[in-house]
Amino acid sequence: MKIAAVATALALTVSCGASAQPYQSRPVTITVPFPAGGPTDTLARILSERMRISLGQPVVIENVTGAGASIGVGRAAQAAPDGYTLSIGNWTSHVGAGAMYPVAHDALLELQPVALISATPLMIIGKNALPPKDAKELIAWLKANPGKASAATVGAGSGAHVCLLYFQQKTGTSFQLVPYRGGAPVMQDLVAGQIDMFCAEASQTLSFLRSGAIKAFAVMSKARWPAAPGVPTMDEVGAPGMYISFWNGLWAPKGTPKDVIARLNAAVVETLADPAVRQRLTELGHVIATREEQTPEGLAAFHKAEIETWWPIIKAANIKPE
Secondary structure (H helix, E strand, C coil), X not given: CHHHHHHHHHHHHHHHHHHCCCCCCCCEEEEECCCCCCHHHHHHHXXXXXXXXXXXXXXXXXXXXXXXXXXXXXXXXXCCCCCCEEEEEEHHHHHHHHHHCHHHHHHHHCEEEEEEEEEEEEEEEEECCCCXXXXXXHHHHHHHCCCCCEEEECCCCCHHHHHHHHHHHHHCCCCEEEECCCHHHHHHHHHHXXXXXXXXXXXXXXXXXXXCCEEEEEECCCCCCCCCCCCCECCCCCCCCCCCEEEEEEEEECCXXXXXXXXXXXXXXXXXXXXXXXXXXXXXXXXXXXXXXXXXXXXXHHHHHXXXXXXXXXXXXXXXXX
């Protein structure tokens, strides 16, 4: 009887221990709502390498694409709120998609902010054979040749799409919009001279700019981009107020315990403070979020402001899913 009682007690102890394992007892998955090899995927992989040290567990990247990034955002939002599935995203996935896809809109309400990570501006770039030499000449040339130029987009409601519509509206220009499946084929066609213009996430452009393969006309930010200080802002070329930041954040499912959010946030903060990580991100053109912006509250406020700014613009433009 005593032996049976001891065995029963041991079994209960093991069972309770298994069901109440402390956080960080298994790998963490970061869901990327874009294809492998893109800017957000690259950022996620850089973060994951360092976060696994802080968390003491592997950090796995899962690419879940489709429907303007809404499928990946929805998948992460529906995951168990235990801190083991996270959602990384940017303007396209966590602002633009929510204005067009009901699934993404609902998913945004089911996400809990962890940290704002970094940002790069969007940049107006063009093929080398395009006649204008700078942004002022570009605007004048587009006005003189309405509908003649072609500009690439990478999906309805994407940052590139909204940027180009915004550019047309603010400068009084018009040009053809040509849909592409991703930024990589756009850059290939731009270098080859098959497309005239693109509104690119700036870090995508660095290697092409440095090699002289494309032209850069302006950045869509208040200040010049540190990675390419010779490129003027839209304010400087006479089209003030045109700011579109291609920012990146990290979220967990709604209901994730506060102590788990705090642990995840600490891992991100430690990662972004690592000199090697900062150097890699800076080389890619990222402007790392300030320490205040890296808090859950900082991301929540920033995200809310971006939605309030851009959803009315997207809906007024009557942008529909492709």
